Amino acid sequence: VATTTAIRPRPALQRAWILLIRQLPPQLPIVIGLLVLLFVVGATLASRFGTARNLINVFEQSAALGFVSLGQTFVILTGGIDLSIGAMVSAAAMLTSGLIDGEPAMIAPVVVGVLVFGATIGAINGALTHLLRIHPLIITLGMAAILQGASLLYSRGPIGKVPLGFDVFAFGRTFGVPHGSALMLALFIIAGIWLRFSRLGRQVYAVGGDPEAARLVGISRARVLIIVYAVSGVMAALTGIYLVSRAGVGEPMLGQGFDLASITPVVVGGTILAGGRGGVLGTLLGVFLTSLLNNLLNFLDVSTFYQWIIQGLIIIVAVAAYVERQRHA
């Protein structure tokens, strides 16, 4: 905090850091506080909760939620929403295991193909959102129905298989660091830098914050929307591949619930549904908060049913609290 008030000119790198800190959403202290609180409470209530072993497990298990939430953050920053994520995860998972079908040589082309598929579907979402001028809620719901229907037509149950060793993505660790989560962290860092410092990143915020102003300064709304929805599509496809790595096979309901689940960390992390404010750092903390909370509730033997209640209350409390802060600000 002290660095932000200094007046002396500073080297470029340090200025970049200051810029970064200044641009952080004001909700971040709340999320960090909640994380600390949760950790302290958890460590007190369950002895094994605070162990490094458990924390690494939580980190490992948060990868899937992290992927989808990262994509959702891009979309929400433009004031949109992507509800086709769950169906995309299922479709990608089925394509992955269905097309690889136990053939090691097929892994590379199928993985690339599935990611391209995700990007393409996402780009269509973005293009339709721009062209039709309907709320993306409707467009992506429509796309979700199409993807889900197509997945079920492809197969009503689990399909295909993957070779041994494909699970290295989900379960492998290098120097104790889980691969999936390491990739998640790397993607969050790249996304954070991209959003903060690239031209396109600023355009994403502009389109979400003030669409009219963005139009007047010549930002192509179509281009921005196509890119953010494509990012969301790629992340959902990646999640599908990750889940196949974890479960060994893809099935049509694998991604169910991921679209709504992906929204919670984004919102808890302080990104505003109206768009234009927030960022991926908040989402990352939101992912950790959600995963840690679920882990603690499991430790405490709280049934899934009460976990749902708690999840709903968290959304209400987080959003209501943030809104109050904004009004006072």
Added chain:
Amino acid sequence: MSNETLAVPRRDTRSFSLAGLADRWGLLGFTILLLIVAALATPSFLRPSNLQNLLTQAAPLGMVVLGQTFVLLVRGLDLSVASTMATAAVVATAFGATSDAIIPAIFAVCILFGLAVGAVNGLLVTKRRVSPFLATLAVMIVLQGARFAYTKGSNSGALPPGFRELGTGMILGLPINFVALVVLALGLAAVLQLSAFGRRVYLVGGNPRAATLGGIDADRVTIACYMICGATASIGGLFLVGYVGLVDNWTGRGYELDSIVAAVMGGVALTGGRGTILGALLGVLILVVLFNLVILLGLPVELQLIMKGVIIIVAAGLYVTRIGRLS
């Protein structure tokens, strides 16, 4: 006073405006065309038993759509309707399957429950300024958790036998639940088109700021719309379990989306202030007829999903572009 309100020139939502007429006849034309195509595509479509089936299936969704329309009109969105339906059904089982005499009491309690859920949604949206999407999403999840915690996840509980009659019975050749839908729809359409409250709904949805400046308590109107939606969702839930014959924790699953799709297809604008009950119900009819066709033509059921997706996008797209030209 009410005449003055009427005289204010604003984007018209009433049937006697040219634009409104074009909207409504366009939709009606499309519905009739769809019915003709359906009849030509498969002769069994027009069989009385199929038509009765169609209306029986459409009625619970229609009830939910009525309330959803009110919420959409005030620029809202209610994702908690399906959860409200299932929870109302579970609440109803708390009375036990004693006698049909308690059915009115069950309805009363469930409607009160729906009103309470709607009030929570409405208060979150207005007083806490939570976006309707998130507020109703959170309420949906909380209700789901509470319901499962109560039933412990099983399909527990039975209802008085009369519910089956309400859900599947016929009166003068028409399904009872469809007659109930018509009565409910007429009542709510009258409220929307004839009462001062109805005008306020359109004003708040069309331009909340202007409505507030004009002395309308926009928050109260909005809360009332969410309460109406909660109540119709509860009623729809009770009729749906009557039709299905089983109280399930997932009763009405998917209705949150179907109700929005039907209303939007029926010309209710997601941006608020525009749309009618009749239009929304035509949207329901279109949706149900299309689903029915998939079954009758012996196509894979999965096609229903794909079709739903395509219609949502195409219909909403067409409608929005048309509105764009008109205004």
